Amino acid sequence: MAKKNPREILNEFRSGAKAWGEAHPGCMPAFNELSKAAMKPGALDFKTKELIAAAVGLAARCEYCIVHHVYEALKAGATRQELIEMGCVTNLMGGGPVVTYTATLFLDAINTFAPDFKKK
Numbered sequence: 837m838a839k840k841n842p843r844e845i846l847n848e849f850r851s852g853a854k855a856w857g858e859a860h861p862g863c864m865p866a867f868n869e870l871s872k873a874a875m876k877p878g879a880l881d882f883k884t885k886e887l888i889a890a891a892v893g894l895a896a897r898c899e900y901c902i903v904h905h906v907y908e909a910l911k912a913g914a915t916r917q918e919l920i921e922m923g924c925v926t927n928l929m930g931g932g933p934v935v936t937y938t939a940t941l942f943l944d945a946i947n948t949f950a951p952d953f954k955k956k
Contacts, residue, residue: 842903842945849900883912887922894923895930897937906945910953919946 857864875885886909893901909919923938950956 839944840899840941842906842941842948845899845903845941846907849904883909883914886912887914887918890919891922891926894926894937894942895934897933899937899941902937902942903945903949906942907949907952910946910949910955916946916950916955 853864875882875889877885880888886905890902890905890909893905906919919942923942927935927938
């Protein structure tokens, strides 16, 4: 089985979201507004919210969610270690099926995107 490329998955998600927005002009903009409201800094800062979103994506085993929110968490200032510790907690709560994604796509996404934000 070929290894999945996190950057290709992220680009596929972005182009798909754009196409979905064009296919149903009322749906995606409404979802984008919900996203803005949910991710707006408040008692939790944006970085923390992205870490939570990455954890939920990992727990749900959603490839697009994993790569998108790992990218966005790094962009928001999360460190590799913060993502790794979040992944460990997600493993605790999600068990073996989550470990399979943590050990593969999640870690690959961190390794692929961390250099984009000068993270070691």
